[in-house]
Amino acid sequence: MYSKDLKYLLAYILPLSGMVSIYYASYFSFLTVIIAFGLLPVLDYHYPKSTNNFNSEQKAQRLKSLFFDALLYINVPLVYIVLFMFLMRLGYSALDTWEIFGLCLSTGIVLSTSGINVAHELGHKPSTISHVASQLLLLPSMYMHFFIEHNRGHHLHVSTPEDPASARKGESVYKFFFRSIPGQWINAWRLEKKRLKSHWHFSNLMMQFTIIQVVFVSLIFYAFGPLVGLLYLAVALQSLLMLELINYIEHYGLRRKKLENGRYEKVRATHSWNSNHEIGRIFLYELTRHSDHHFKSAKKYQILDHHDDSPQLPYGYPASLLLSLIPPLWFRIMDNRIPSSNSINY
DSSP states (O other), X not given: OOGGGGGGGGGGHHHHHHHHHHHHOGGGGGHHHHIIIIIHHHHXXXXXXXXXXXXXXXXXXXXXXXXXXXXXXXXXXXXXXHHHHHHHHHHHSOOOHHHHHHHHHHHHHHIIIIIIIHHHHHHTSSSHHHHHHHHHHHGGGTOTTHHHHIIIIIHHHTTSTTOTTSOOTTOOHHHHHHHHHHHHHHHHHHHHHHHHSOSSOTTOHHHHHXXXXXXXXXXXXXXXXXXXXXXXXXXXXXXXXXXXXXHHHHHTTOOOOBOTTSOBOOOOGGGSOBOOOHHHHHHTTTTTOHHHHHHTTTSOGXXXXXXXXXXXXXXXXXXXXXXXXXXXHHHHHHGGGSOTTXXXXX
């Protein structure tokens, strides 16, 4: 590990700011929101992008370092601390409606960035420990099926009509939500049925995840009451919608060609939008170098490469997420950027 790798510690600003938001409330309630969607887009815009790749020796050293894995695992206790603080604050404090709104937004951002995003990276690792950690990070967002569908469905079918998580050209993010969210849940059940030849088998992960999530939510309702329970569900919904916003911008309008044999061409770096904006890369553990992640999904985040032929987002992830919420503006900026080789209608 080199001293410059300590920059990834900045990613902890989001969960720590979430703790500050919850502890102090009042005007601090919106602190995480201001950082994530106010400060970060500005820094991304002004900070230089980097297209540099590590050489083979540097990659080997980074793969040996436990630092990069430790950064991910530390998010597990951080996410649950933030969630517990949020539930306690709402359950045992008198807060104004606007404070509650700010705390919900701030907590939801933590659950999606330090939770789902890190779960995504850990879910690609081969060890049982990493898989358990991934599922623990998905649990607060009630999105544990992502562990199944993303790894065994999305990566196989990305940028094809078979993948509900790949947005089509001209499809608004709001229409995408109603196609992607149920589509991924249904696909996860199908994948488990295909694996086990039956839905009703205790080894079915979807059955296990459903039971775990129902018990988890029930405990929150029992311990903190129905109002806090409903607010928690609203936060979980917000966090999974943020994930789907990311899914939307990562593959919008990109399509793999169908070959004469009926199969689709192999996944290449041209089938995902890439972003080399340095700040977003740090805070999201290199998720923004998504082109290389799909090109070689087994690669760890610390050695992901830039590809000259991958389509580039005009802005970093935080700004792109905000932009996607305004469909006419998003279409105007993005549609002309879709490479002609990817602009395919099925």
